[in-house]
Amino acid sequence: MAGHYPFVHVDDVPPLDMDPRQGWSISDFRVIMDGRNGCSSTIFRGLFMPGAIHKKHRHDNCDEMYYVVRGHGLAGAGPDRVELFAGHYHYVPRGVEHWLINLSKTEPIEVYGIYDRAPSVEATGYVYTGDVTEADIRSPRTPSRERRHYVVHDDLVPIYKTSREKGWTQDYFNQPISRIHGATTTWMQGYFGPGTVHQKHAHENCEEVCYILKGHGLAGVGKHRVELHAGHFHYIRPGEEHWLVNLSKTDVLVAPGWYIGAGDLDETGYRHFGPVTAEDLGERTG
């Protein structure tokens, strides 16, 4: 797993054997990246088949954020009960009790998430706090009234103003979770129309993990040139030059990710180096 430019496909990672007596009744839980890759944080994928559940627990050492790729679930966070669908982000700060259950009888829920600056599941300070009861499942749905956790849907996230002069040629960029929610890591997303590019740049102040939700891209990271598809995650060290190109002539590339330890793009120490060249586009290293 070691290597200074880790890129990983979720399908190539083995599921972990999590303990159901500790509340992990998730059908398939995978750690995609963590301290073993040199990453400060743990990036995971959870797949919940009908009836699957992650019972009540909290993480005393880290914030958690997750995104619903598909499915329909019920989440608890503190006293709140929130239904989640594809496109929802859930930000759960450290110490807040939470849980997630699949409400569908036929479809799975799939989530991607991060244990922010916990380099392993063990390091999150996991505390199992009990079963989700029938009363929990039936209780009225409430918004995130505690304002200690946030549920944000993709559709409602405003576009973040980026500068074409500084290399942002993708159609748009936004930040579903950022310091406006009290987070100290940003969950961002780039939407790349056919042929668009985020030019060569670096973030001096933060690590970045970027993944492909949809589409087919070419990433440059340092000297590496790698084609990425949906389900690929890659890791970029602070200060390391990187760029991303949508290789498709017809389809959009959706590339979300995290600025780990920066609460907004303006905290990342963004530096623009210049355009991606025809030579860059012709190279492949892995």
Ligand SMILES: [Fe+2]
């Ligand atoms: Fe970046």
